[in-house]
Amino acid sequence: MQASRARLFKEYKEVQREKTADPDIQLACDDSNIFKWTALIKGPSETPYEGGVFQLAFAVPEQYPLQPPQVRFLTKIFHPNVHFKTGEICLDILKNAWSPAWTLQSVCRAIIALMAHPEPDSPLNCDSGNLLRSGDIRGFQSMAKMYTRLAAMPKKG
Amino acid sequence: MNQEANKSNSHASGDPSNPCPICLGPILQDSYLDKCFHKFCYNCIVQWTKVVARKHSSPPTSVKCPLCKTENFSILHGYDGSSFQRHYINRDFGYSFLLTRAHKYRLQCYYTEPGIVDDIFNVLWYWKSHKYLQPNHWLQSWLKREIQALIQEEDVDIILHHILGVIVTSLTRNDQKYHLKRPETKQEEFKALVSDAARRFLGARTDRFVNEVELFLASGLNIEAYDAVYMQRLGWSYPGVTSEASEGAAIQQTPLIPYLYIFDEDSDGPD
Numbered sequence: 001m002q003a004s005r006a007r008l009f010k011e012y013k014e015v016q017r018e019k020t021a022d023p024d025i026q027l028a029c030d031d032s033n034i035f036k037w038t039a040l041i042k043g044p045s046e047t048p049y050e051g052g053v054f055q056l057a058f059a060v061p062e063q064y065p066l067q068p069p070q071v072r073f074l075t076k077i078f079h080p081n082v083h084f085k086t087g088e089i090c091l092d093i094l095k096n097a098w099s100p101a102w103t104l105q106s107v108c109r110a111i112i113a114l115m116a117h118p119e120p121d122s123p124l125n126c127d128s129g130n131l132l133r134s135g136d137i138r139g140f141q142s143m144a145k146m147y148t149r150l151a152a153m154p155k156k157g
Numbered sequence: 158m159n160q161e162a163n164k165s166n167s168h169a170s171g172d173p174s175n176p177c178p179i180c181l182g183p184i185l186q187d188s189y190l191d192k193c194f195h196k197f198c199y200n201c202i203v204q205w206t207k208v209v210a211r212k213h214s215s216p217p218t219s220v221k222c223p224l225c226k227t228e229n230f231s232i233l234h235g236y237d238g239s240s241f242q243r244h245y246i247n248r249d250f251g252y253s254f255l256l257t258r259a260h261k262y263r264l265q266c267y268y269t270e271p272g273i274v275d276d277i278f279n280v281l282w283y284w285k286s287h288k289y290l291q292p293n294h295w296l297q298s299w300l301k302r303e304i305q306a307l308i309q310e311e312d313v314d315i316i317l318h319h320i321l322g323v324i325v326t327s328l329t330r331n332d333q334k335y336h337l338k339r340p341e342t343k344q345e346e347f348k349a350l351v352s353d354a355a356r357r358f359l360g361a362r363t364d365r366f367v368n369e370v371e372l373f374l375a376s377g378l379n380i381e382a383y384d385a386v387y388m389q390r391l392g393w394s395y396p397g398v399t400s401e402a403s404e405g406a407a408i409q410q411t412p413l414i415p416y417l418y419i420f421d422e423d424s425d426g427p428d
Binding site for chain 1: 176178179201205212223226
């Protein structure tokens, strides 16, 4: 328990120190609870998520970093490996392939990489996965772009 | 917890530029994985191997490096300049072979100049006087400790019995011609046989090991008495009387600075 607190505090200091190091990621810790974090990540360019800003919620377990954090999208996203309703993410490093050398920052980077490279063969969002698996790239991209515009971009006017 | 204690016996801790990848703090008790040599705190990497083990029904004997995913089979730690300890993954959980004070003393002997007790024990007389025909009851225990210290493993029974067998058969050859040979020839033959048996396990330390075996045999002393003589000559305190509890203080206070041991594979024999 103390070990996870100490480590999260180290990550917090690192985030404060290098706020501008990665302009695509903004990590913030809950004011009253160091086990709750949120992140704002930019949709990677040349993907249907470009131009969108997506919010992630982290719930860090007390055994961290021996156990992975639980991460989900708070912003709605149309992606084969993200549950459309709950925002749950299917990503190996958040499950079996977790290593304690990952940090919250590097998990964000992995999620950005997942947005750019979906894995339609292990879908949490079957509609999205089926579009990609059937080769309907255009259909997938227009759906994803529409949800990016609806949910991840500031409302006009 | 006993962080203070950990800090005091860890080497090169507190280097903030190179933190432990698991706790992100300064590394306490430097520990390395045996294949990729990535460095962690001892507690951090052991905790991680336990977490990995719990995910399997039968714990694996290897762990993937958290940094590079290389398969590693043991954790090397406690390096003090001349020796280190090895913790095998899940093979002996919660327990790894710790060199006792007596083991450390024997290991340190290999870092001293040879010949330090040669004038006390008359090796040639041992061969001349046929003293080698008397069985030495302490040889097996002495050899076991010696091999454990040299290869830093607890279970050395196979190596021990191999080397012991070669020693005993070469000393008790029931062959008339052998007894008529010159003592120098017997000595040479003995040394050649024992080094052949030991070399593949002890490597570059073999020649010194054979000399130490011969010295111990020639002394005719039991282990305690032999240690006492040896340590007195080296100017060290006697290890046998202290219990394992005071092991921490160990032999580090010795005035002797070990010189660099060079593993010279070419030093196999006389040219």
